[in-house]
Amino acid sequence: MVDFELITVRITDSDGVEGCGYTYTVNHGGAAVAVMIERYLTPHLIGKETDHREKLWQDMWWMLHYAGRGGHATSAISAVDIALWDMHGRRQNQPLWRLFGGFDPKVPVYAGGIDLEFPIEQLLAQADRFIAEGFRAIKMKVGRPLLRTDLARVTSMREHLGDDFPLMVDANMKWGVDEAIRAARAMQEFGLVWIEEPTIPDDVAGNARIVREGHHAIAAGENLHSLYEFQQHITAGAVTLPEPDVANCGGYTVFRKVCSLAEAHNLPVTSHGVHDLTVHALAAAPNRTFMEAHGFGLDAFLHEPMVIDDGFAVAPERPGHGVNLDFDALESVRS
DSSP: OOOEEEEEEEEEOTTSOEEEEEEEEESSOHHHHHHIIIIIIHHHHTTSOTTOHHHHHHHHHHHHGGGTSSTHHHHHHHHHHHHHHHHHHHHHTSBHHHHTTOSOSEEEEEEEOOOTTOOHHHHHHHHHHHHHTTOSOEEEEOOOSSHHHHHHHHHHHHHHHOTTSOEEEEOTTOSOHHHHHHHHHHTGGGTOSOEEOOSOTTOHHHHHHHHHHHOSOEEEOTTOOSHHHHHHHHHTTOOSEEOOOTTTTTSHHHHHHHHHHHHHTTOOBOOOSOHHHHHHHHTTOTTBOOEEEOSSOOGGGBSSOOEEETTEEEOOOSSBTOOOBOHHHHGGGOO
16 A cells, blocks of 8 residues: 545535545545546535535435446545534534434544554564554454465464454455355454455355354445445345445445444444544444544644544544644645
C-alpha cells in the first residue's frame, strides 16, 4: 500500500453552519470520487434543505445509480452524507452519538495492524506497542502463501498475548472458499474473536459455505457498498459480524441502517476504517462489538485525535462528529 487518498467535503448552509465529511481510497481512485462530488453532486445540492437528509440521500443515490450503485459513487455519497449529519449536530449543539439515540459513549476498540509481511519479532513488538497505547484487543493479518506459516504466526501471537486476550485475524480476501474453510477449522484452537474477509465479497454462496462449514465467526463488509449488499449477505448466512465502513457504505444514514438490520437478525456489528467518525455510530448501537482503529489513522491532521482509554474509544462531546481536520497541515499533502 503506497498511497492513501483522502477526499474531503465541506458544506456551508445559508445560516453559516458548516459540516465536514470525508471518504478515502487506497492506492487509486480518489480523483474519481472528487469528480463525482464536484461535477454531479454539488450542483444538485446547492439550494436544497440540509435537514432533509433522507431525501438528499435518495436523490444522490438515484442520480449516480447508473454510474455505479457502489464503489466511487457510494463513497462520494458517503462523504456528503457525513458532512450533512455533522452540520445537523453542530446546529443542534449536540454530538452525533446522542442525536443517534445514545447507548454508551465508550466503545470497545481494537488495533488493526497492516502487518502481513512483518517477521514475527516485529509483529510481537507491534502488539506490545498497541497495548502500551491503551488497546486491549488486536487484529493481525493472515493470508501468507502457506497456511502453516499463518498458523505459526497466529500461534506466536496467541502465546505472546495470553489465552484470554481478544485476537482477530484478517485475510483480506486472500483465500478461495475451500482454503478458507480449511483455515477456519485450523484456527479454531486459537479462540479468535473472528476471521475477517476470508474470500471475495462477490461470492455470497461461497461466504455462506465458509460460515457453515468453517465453524468460525466471520466478519466482513468493508467491501460491501450498499444496504442491499449487506441484506443479501446477512439473509444468506454469509457473515456473522457485519462490518460496514461509514465512508464507503453510504455514510451515517446507511451505516445506522446496517446496524439495525444486523440487530434484527440477532447479529453483532463491527466496523472498518475511519474510526474517528465511526465511534459516534457505534456509541448508539446496542449490538456493537469491537470497533476497528484503522492502521491508516489521521491523527497528524486532527486537532483532537480520538481518545483510547483502557480498551475503549470515547465518543467526544463536541457538536457533530467533532472531527476537526487541520486543513493547513493537509495542504502539504494535497494531490
